[in-house]
Amino acid sequence: MNRRLLWFLLVIVAALALAVVIVPAWVIQPFRPQSPGGLEISFVLKRIAPFVTIAALLAGVALVVTLWRGARWGRVFLVILLLPPAFSAWFARQNHFEWMFNPLANAGYTRADAATFVGDGDLVMAVARNGEAVAYPVRQLAYHHLVQDTVGRVPIVVTY
């Protein structure tokens, strides 16, 4: 097969793999307005990214193996062109929003009179259900953004 065509395919595969993860990350970045259409595209890309990026990585590896013989200095570029699909396959399995805002894995609670870490004037989100009352300090919520809990036997998500 035409080596030029294979090189071209490899470049396309690398660009596509990158686009699948970069486009949604770009669209849903903070401090930038989002449109319904942009969100829909991001949603679809995020859903297919884990599969598409693995397929791209496999295709990339196959192309590099095919081109390896006979490519002397070109081997450096072959390796470089494998990096985008490899990065994308990894990134598609990450939640970068949880890098910025770590989820609260094991939420702990303290009795109201022993909670020295909240100031009297600090705001809390309060909930009371079936005789059980819980306060979620806003300064903590503003970082974690969501906390899951069961209050009065009702599972809830506290959002901020």
Next chain:
Amino acid sequence: MWETTIDGRTLHFHLAGINNQNFIMRDEETGSWWQQVTGEAILGPLKGRRLTRVPQDEISFALWKREQPMGRVLRPDPRAAAAGRYAPVDWEAGIAKLPIATRVRDRRLDLRELVVGVTVNGRAKAYRMTDVQQQNPIIDTVGGVPLVIVVAEDGKSVRAFSRRVDGKAVDLFATAPATGLVDSATGSGWDFSGRAIHGPLAGRQLDRIEVLRDYWFDWRSYHPDTAIYSAGLVRQRS
């Protein structure tokens, strides 16, 4: 705050993104995307479904502790605290300096103005926090329901109640000193939990109406038809 059970299945949520500065969460079970402020699935298999709202009550810790001495409080995560991830005490001043990304162009109020939002019978109305604090209490009618908006002694905790007692609207006024409310019909005294603490109506409880503390641009973004309370215009119909 939302109940997480839908169709008998309990969902588990993760932060998944941001939509015009209001976050999106994704559930592990179906992968649907949910808008935090509305509790509605905007994309995915559950698109169009809504979570059941848990009434929101955003008040000062001192007030909450007085009302719920047996309650429990979320503890800071040691790792997040050690890394300095939690907001400082004056964090709202810092937020005010952040850029705003929004499609909202409605400049009747400053985009970053803090408002108290109320939705009754599908009618939304925003009250500037400064008006709420200065006029405490505000008496108004939204969606046909007579309501009162009250600020607690701490100056920041805000609650709203229906002013209907036995099917009739009562007017409520601040007592002097401003530690509670008094109604015009019977002279009974009412506290910040909406309960009559003395007078002929002692023991009666006003129905709570949920309020949301929010920035104007965010409130306007999710309540495009919202009215705005005009300070000084008493009993303005909406």
